[in-house]
Amino acid sequence: FCFYSSREKFKPEMLRGKRVIVTGASAGIGEQMAYHLARMGAHVLVTARTEAKLQQVVERCRALGAGSARLVSGSMEDTATTQQLVEVAEAELGGLDMLILNHVGKSYFNYFDGDVGHVQKLLDINFLSYVAMTVSALPMLKRSGGSIVVVSSMAGKVGFPFTVPYSATKFALDGFFSSLRQEFSIQSVNVSITLCILGFIDTENAVRAASDVLLISPAPKEECALEIIKGGALRQREVYYRYASTKLPLLLRDWAAELLDLLVRQRYRAERLRAA
Ligand SMILES: NC(=O)C1=CN([C@@H]2O[C@H](COP(=O)(O)OP(=O)(O)OC[C@H]3O[C@@H](n4cnc5c(N)ncnc54)[C@H](OP(=O)(O)O)[C@@H]3O)[C@@H](O)[C@H]2O)C=CC1
Numbered sequence: 562f563c564f565y566s567s568r569e570k571f572k573p574e575m576l577r578g579k580r581v582i583v584t585g586a587s588a589g590i591g592e593q594m595a596y597h598l599a600r601m602g603a604h605v606l607v608t609a610r611t612e613a614k615l616q617q618v619v620e621r622c623r624a625l626g627a628g629s630a631r632l633v634s635g636s637m638e639d640t641a642t643t644q645q646l647v648e649v650a651e652a653e654l655g656g657l658d659m660l661i662l663n664h665v666g667k668s669y670f671n672y673f674d675g676d677v678g679h680v681q682k683l684l685d686i687n688f689l690s691y692v693a694m695t696v697s698a699l700p701m702l703k704r705s706g707g708s709i710v711v712v713s714s715m716a717g718k719v720g721f722p723f724t725v726p727y728s729a730t731k732f733a734l735d736g737f738f739s740s741l742r743q744e745f746s747i748q749s750v751n752v753s754i755t756l757c758i759l760g761f762i763d764t765e766n767a768v769r770a771a772s773d774v775l776l777i778s779p780a781p782k783e784e785c786a787l788e789i790i791k792g793g794a795l796r797q798r799e800v801y802y803r804y805a806s807t808k809l810p811l812l813l814r815d816w817a818a819e820l821l822d823l824l825v826r827q828r829y830r831a832e833r834l835r836a837a
């Protein structure tokens with residue numbers, strides 16, 4: 562009874578007029594999320610480093626019917642970017658309903674090379690900037706009873722080979738945001754936190770990096786983007802996409818970890834990695 566009665570149905574109208582920040586929106590899943598939000602009539606504020614690409618995304622969002630569309634360009638390593646995003650949301654949108662944290666810094670798909678500096682840099686971009694954005698946007702989200710959506714990965718729940726620095730940053734997100742969700746619950750803070758556990762998705766960067774090595778076909782970024790938005794709008798604690806290839810393998814994780822590790826390794830053709 563509890564299971565079914567708590568399942569509200571998603572309707573695109575849920576996003577109409579909502580004010581949403583999407584990070585990493587110049588490409589891949591973030592770009593597709595911006596288009597879905599635009600079709601639903603949301604006010605979208607997109608961000609990434611490449612201003613020219615963001616300009617095109619904003620134009621397409623307007624054509625698709627967005628309530629409004631704006632951009633802030635800059636690196637998430639830079640606190641000035643987070644500050645500017647929050648200022649634009651406050652001054653031009655009058656607040657914020659949903660913060661979608663999606664960007665990731667460039668890494669390599671190969672054996673860990675021992676570069677500690679790269680791990681540090683990736684933690685700054687993939688983890689610390691998520692924390693900083695959350696802290697800066699929280700007053701607005703508390704006012705609106707809004708939502709934080711954190712895009713993570715199966716690699717943030719299970720150790721996969723060839724993504725050592727990346728995986729560390731994604732595990733960190735789970736620790737931070739799952740702990741924070743508990744505190745919000747204790748303090749009755751009406752801000753939802755949705756952690757998204759994604760499998761292999763067909764974005765340009767991911768396919769280029771990994772498709773040769775992986776014996777898994779990537780899932781479509783358009784559908785992935787929609788499932789993330791749905792989960793955020795319904796205030797779900799976690800989103801699994803695709804469900805069968807993420808949620809089901811996780812059933813093995815705590816009870817048959819060695820078996821899961823073995824099944825994972827069988828899906829990699831390590832001999833095809835380009836020499837590091
Ligand atoms: N694709 C996949 O197979 C999977 C993806 N995911 C997750 O989904 C999310 C999106 O992935 P995907 O769409 O593939 O990623 P992409 O590589 O396609 O896009 C990454 C985005 O982040 C931006 N970005 C990169 N570096 C910075 C920076 N320093 N500051 C600000 N923005 C930056 C890029 O724009 P710009 O270069 O202009 O700054 C771009 O818009 C990520 O969180 C990823 O971990 C999870 C599981 C699998």
Ligand SMILES: CC(C)CCC[C@@H](C)[C@H]1CC[C@H]2[C@@H]3C(=O)C=C4C[C@@H](O)CC[C@]4(C)[C@H]3CC[C@]12C
Pocket residue numbers: 670714715716721724759760761766767768770771775777806810824825828
């Ligand atoms: C065998 C099953 C239990 C499921 C396995 C799923 C595996 C294969 C999935 C889950 C998470 C995926 C990685 C990811 O999160 C993000 C990126 C960044 C991108 O730029 C390059 C591709 C990469 C490394 C993905 C590669 C494929 C991974 C490991």
